[in-house]
Amino acid sequence: MFLHNYRYSLVVLLRNKGLVFWTLAFPVIMALLFHMSFAGIDDAERFSAIEVAVVDDDAYQNQVIFARAMEELSKSEDAVLHLHYADSTEAEELLNNGEVTAVISIQKREPVVRVLSSGIQETIVQSVVEEIRCDSEVISDLAKEEILAEIGEDGTDLDFERIFTDISKAVLSVKSKVNNLNQKEYSFVMIEYESLIAMTCLYSGLLSMTLMNMHQANLSAVGKRSTVAPARRGAVLAGAMCAALTVQLITLMMLYAVLLLIVKADFGNDIGKILLLSLSGSLAGLTLGAAVSVLVRTGENAKMTVLLSIVMSGCFCSGMMGIVMKNIIDKHLPFINWINPAAMITDGLYALYYYGAVDRYWFDLASILLFSVVMTAVSIGGLRRRQYDSM
Amino acid sequence: MSVILEVSHLTKEYKTVKAVDDLSFTLNEHEILGLLGPNGSGKSTTMNCILSLLRYSSGSIRIHGKEMSPSAYDLKQEIGVIFQDVAVFEELTVYDNIRYFCGLYIRDRKTAEAYIEDAIHLTGLEDYRKFYPKQLSGGLLRRLNIACGIAHKPKLLFFDEPTVAVDPQSRNNILEGIEKLREQGASVIYTTHYMEEAEQLCDRIIIMDKGKILASGTPDSLKSITSVTEKVMAEVPRLSEEKLHKLEGEVTNGSIRYENGRLVVSFHDGKDHITHLIDILRRMQISYLRIYSERPTLNDVFLELTGKELRD
Ligand SMILES: Nc1ncnc2c1ncn2[C@@H]1O[C@H](COP(=O)(O)OP(=O)(O)OP(=O)(O)O)[C@@H](O)[C@H]1O
Ligand SMILES: [Mg+2]
Numbered sequence: 001m002f003l004h005n006y007r008y009s010l011v012v013l014l015r016n017k018g019l020v021f022w023t024l025a026f027p028v029i030m031a032l033l034f035h036m037s038f039a040g041i042d043d044a045e046r047f048s049a050i051e052v053a054v055v056d057d058d059a060y061q062n063q064v065i066f067a068r069a070m071e072e073l074s075k076s077e078d079a080v081l082h083l084h085y086a087d088s089t090e091a092e093e094l095l096n097n098g099e100v101t102a103v104i105s106i107q108k109r110e111p112v113v114r115v116l117s118s119g120i121q122e123t124i125v126q127s128v129v130e131e132i133r134c135d136s137e138v139i140s141d142l143a144k145e146e147i148l149a150e151i152g153e154d155g156t157d158l159d160f161e162r163i164f165t166d167i168s169k170a171v172l173s174v175k176s177k178v179n180n181l182n183q184k185e186y187s188f189v190m191i192e193y194e195s196l197i198a199m200t201c202l203y204s205g206l207l208s209m210t211l212m213n214m215h216q217a218n219l220s221a222v223g224k225r226s227t228v229a230p231a232r233r234g235a236v237l238a239g240a241m242c243a244a245l246t247v248q249l250i251t252l253m254m255l256y257a258v259l260l261l262i263v264k265a266d267f268g269n270d271i272g273k274i275l276l277l278s279l280s281g282s283l284a285g286l287t288l289g290a291a292v293s294v295l296v297r298t299g300e301n302a303k304m305t306v307l308l309s310i311v312m313s314g315c316f317c318s319g320m321m322g323i324v325m326k327n328i329i330d331k332h333l334p335f336i337n338w339i340n341p342a343a344m345i346t347d348g349l350y351a352l353y354y355y356g357a358v359d360r361y362w363f364d365l366a367s368i369l370l371f372s373v374v375m376t377a378v379s380i381g382g383l384r385r386r387q388y389d390s391m
Numbered sequence: 392m393s394v395i396l397e398v399s400h401l402t403k404e405y406k407t408v409k410a411v412d413d414l415s416f417t418l419n420e421h422e423i424l425g426l427l428g429p430n431g432s433g434k435s436t437t438m439n440c441i442l443s444l445l446r447y448s449s450g451s452i453r454i455h456g457k458e459m460s461p462s463a464y465d466l467k468q469e470i471g472v473i474f475q476d477v478a479v480f481e482e483l484t485v486y487d488n489i490r491y492f493c494g495l496y497i498r499d500r501k502t503a504e505a506y507i508e509d510a511i512h513l514t515g516l517e518d519y520r521k522f523y524p525k526q527l528s529g530g531l532l533r534r535l536n537i538a539c540g541i542a543h544k545p546k547l548l549f550f551d552e553p554t555v556a557v558d559p560q561s562r563n564n565i566l567e568g569i570e571k572l573r574e575q576g577a578s579v580i581y582t583t584h585y586m587e588e589a590e591q592l593c594d595r596i597i598i599m600d601k602g603k604i605l606a607s608g609t610p611d612s613l614k615s616i617t618s619v620t621e622k623v624m625a626e627v628p629r630l631s632e633e634k635l636h637k638l639e640g641e642v643t644n645g646s647i648r649y650e651n652g653r654l655v656v657s658f659h660d661g662k663d664h665i666t667h668l669i670d671i672l673r674r675m676q677i678s679y680l681r682i683y684s685e686r687p688t689l690n691d692v693f694l695e696l697t698g699k700e701l702r703d
């Protein structure tokens with residue numbers, strides 16, 4: 001029964017042109033489009049830093065770590081930003097004359113980027129500043145923690161030497177990272193690819209949702225047929241889910257083939273872990289689709305809308321349209337990340353790629369699996385039912 | 392004759408409507424039982440309750456003496472269903488659709504393949520094996536719907552209005568197919584709101600309305616319920632109120648209705664009133680296009696029982 005259902009579910013999925021486009025072709029097309037547009041940036045602008053004005057006032061100088069990092073950043077040969085220190089009126093003039101792309105200033109202890117339009121250069125500036133802000137925050141938090149810990153232990157004698165070495169180490173690592181923020185390697189591109197991976201994983205929900213709709217008597221005519229048959233429910237549904245998983249594996253293989261062979265994206269040395277994360281992410285997508293099929297009681301279109309809204313807003317919140325959104329969420333609405341599978345996937349990828357933070361990677365992976373387990377439980381609860389109050 | 396299906400005191404309420412109201416009936420072996428009723432009379436609901444798809448408020452359903460339930464796999468194995476809505480996969484060919492649904496019942500591949508061939512022949516789909524449902528005409532699609540429901544050679548068959556939107560040719564094919572299935576040993580519940588079909592096909596008919604049984608019996612015995620013995624219809628394009636009134640005075644032994652250019656006179660005392668009526672119409676100078684006589688139909692039975700027409 002399992003194989004019978006697996007086989008025909010596979011045919012049903014692969015013959016559905018809409019599904020094949022959205023789940024199989026769309027991610028690959030997106031990857032190629034990203035590649036084409038980014039390839040342009042790299043070639044045209046690799047050797048010209050983006051001109052930026054910095055409002056060099058007291059507020060700016062007070063953010064010691066941020067200011068130092070910015071300075072560090074513009075020193076290197078192929079630096080991504082070229083800084084012009086100015087006062088606020090001058091800076092504004094430069095911006096209006098088109099001599100700089102953005103004005104960076106510190107307001108209420110936070111860096112603010114002012115731009116006049118929303119092109120790629122503007123986005124890059126915003127991302128760079130955002131990155132530096134995060135890093136400087138990490139360092140100042142670390143400093144605070146170290147000092148508080150010392151005070152807590154003993155109260156009087158601060159081990160300045162140790163605090164100093166710890167913080168210097170952190171500063172050094174940030175410094176080397178900032179120095180590496182040149183245009184060729186700049187993360188902006190990778191962020192887009194990572195969001196694309198998250199989206200691809202979660203799009204698999206379309207596959208499982210389509211099949212689950214076909215096996216519920218209150219949702220479709222074929223569902224009635226399937227329900228009146230003497231076949232074991234578990235075997236029928238497992239066959240369908242495995243078919244969805246198979247199609248998703250094909251999708252992932254195609255996407256990674258494009259990313260690695262054509263785009264030549266640099267995923268570092270941990271490609272195994274990245275694949276594992278993609279696989280778990282797909283599981284989250286598949287179970288999410290099944291849960292939507294069971295829980296959303298209205299028609300098929302409504303289900304589709306709900307699923308796509310969850311996936312797209314999830315991807316948006318986790319950096320698909322630029323990292324700024326992700327950081328806003330991280331900072332002000334962190335609970336969204338706890339339930340957003342897209343955030344778990346991208347966060348796991350960031351953890352590996354930028355920070356080499358393996359612990360955080362495993363934590364994200366575990367969150368994704370937990371999410372899948374919850375979705376599975378919800379779906380099984382609904383799918384086991386075979387008698388309805390109305391249909 | 393042994394009883395295959397026994398429905399007793401079945402009641403099903405949706406939130407606001409009582410769709411099936413204390414319904415009891417039985418189906419005998421090799422019998423074709425018609426459930427005849429207008430739209431919304433509770434035919435599909437009854438069927439879905441019997442199949443354990445719908446939860447019902449009270450009553451019991453026994454098949455071969457055993458309580459039917461969602462996990463009564465042995466009973467389900469014997470059942471074939473043709474749903475009112477066409478239930479096939481758009482993405483599978485005619486053959487694969489039948490193959491898939493048959494495979495849910497029959498595990499042995501050889502047996503399944505032989506059964507599928509039988510179903511294809513019975514429904515006359517030989518030339519369409521590789522077609523996708525989208526490429527089929529309405530009638531062929533209905534036939535595929537039937538093939539998917541009967542391929543596993545069930546002993547108990549449910550047909551829910553299988554001939555809706557089908558041309559007379561295809562309809563006859565379908566009815567003949569059902570007759571053949573009965574000859575091969577199946578018992579059938581046939582749901583429809585076409586009285587001609589029920590009369591032609593069914594051994595026994597249950598007339599329902601608002602979830603209740605109004606009458607049941609063989610087509611002939613049902614017709615004896617009505618006191619109408621003959622109906623004479625005349626197509627009269629125009630008839631003034633005044634003339635209609637006068638006509639009612641002339642025809643003393645029959646009741647007269649006039650609507651949509653059709654004059655219907657029902658007699659309750661024997662047959663052969665047509666010549667008499669023609670005389671009256673001539674005398675009154677009422678011109679008609681066509682005039683014919685009809686024996687009472689189930690529609691008359693329904694009309695008499697409920698005061699409304701079976702078909703709207
Ligand atoms: N899901 C539902 N929720 C509420 N009421 C329903 C539902 N399905 C059917 N009904 C009501 O139950 C009654 C019986 O409907 P049912 O579909 O069984 O009739 P039917 O005899 O099959 O009609 P038709 O000839 O149109 O197929 C109708 O009044 C209908 O409005
Ligand atoms: Mg119906």
